[in-house]
């Protein structure tokens with residue numbers, strides 16, 4: 001599918017050609033690494049610790065004085081993502097605690113000025129990503145628990161908090177976003193979050209999105225507002241739900257629109273480092289999530305919370321090494337594909353690349369599977385793993401593929417169909 005400017009024109013925003021190309025590239029990448037890392041990581045209790053444990057802002061801020069991620073190594077992180085088969089990284093530049101994980105002129109509460117580390121890990125990451133051909137996107141929180149101009153908890157009237165200084169806060173975000181887009185070369189996406197905390201303010205998205213696209217028209221803007229896409233956005237994301245599902249309760253209002261899709265989920269139960277969270281997902285669960293997303297035409301952004309010293313815990317590296325091995329053998333059925341018009345089936349999903357359709361059997365059903373509504377004529381069916389030919393029967397209502405006698409893969413048996 002090749003999109004034209006009019007395909008995506010909603011409201012007054014008409015994406016530039018570079019943006020449309022970036023959307024294609026984004027959809028081709030399919031698998032990304034989400035990173036939640038901040039001064040909260042020190043406490044090992046997730047990124048919401050300040051709020052959940054009612055830590056006063058002035059006390060919480062002291063954590064910056066202990067943040068010395070001496071073992072942070074951008075090369076290691078990028079290699080970790082690459083060897084798992086990921087093509088892009090989305091990292092928290094500033095989370096709800098308001099701490100900037102990058103050098104910024106617009107707040108002293110940032111990693112370069114407020115920590116003994118005095119370095120900018122996002123700059124190192126940006127350089128390394130560019131070198132290694134990994135795309136970099138920045139997560140940016142709209143919600144801020146500490147800044148007086150945001151005035152968290154304030155009553156909202158006429159689109160503004162009654163307390164604080166809303167205009168100053170909007171200007172602050174614009175200033176920081178300008179830094180993130182102009183100083184960090186190669187940045188291709190901004191991932192907003194926290195809109196849901198203030199549904200009735202005027203976030204000035206027209207100005208903010210307009211600014212971003214003026215600075216760099218290719219930048220993909222997404223906003224985790226859990227609603228249908230708004231004017232000026234370039235991709236639609238889902239949190240902890242595959243598009244079309246709503247296990248979380250977040251996705252009820254986010255009807256699937258026409259933009260590229262992404263879904264995020266975390267490797268255990270926490271986004272930021274949580275020392276007490278052992279609910280690790282298995283490599284099989286992660287692969288199923290990735291394949292399930294691809295079959296629904298979405299990217300999968302898998303999150304990890306690195307430790308405060310900058311290292312990634314071994315449980316995560318072990319699991320993702322297995323995912324990486326799977327990708328080495330099966331990635332042709334993931335990268336550059338789009339979801340099929342055949343909806344997800346009890347046995348799995350189909351991904352499509354030109355005249356090839358990849359049938360992913362994640363839940364074997366017996367001796368055959370049935371693909372309902374298969375439109376194109378199938379000329380050949382082979383197993384991706386060994387190119388062995390499979391028998392099939394095509395009827396007007398769909399295609400039967402016979403799987404008796406083949407060794408089913410315990411994770412995902414991929415059948416490659418050639419269609420006319």
Ligand code: FHN
Nearest residue numbers: 047048193194224239264271
């Ligand atoms: O509150 C955040 C949470 O900390 C995390 O960043 C996730 C990631 O999708 N988003 C928010 C919850 O919607």
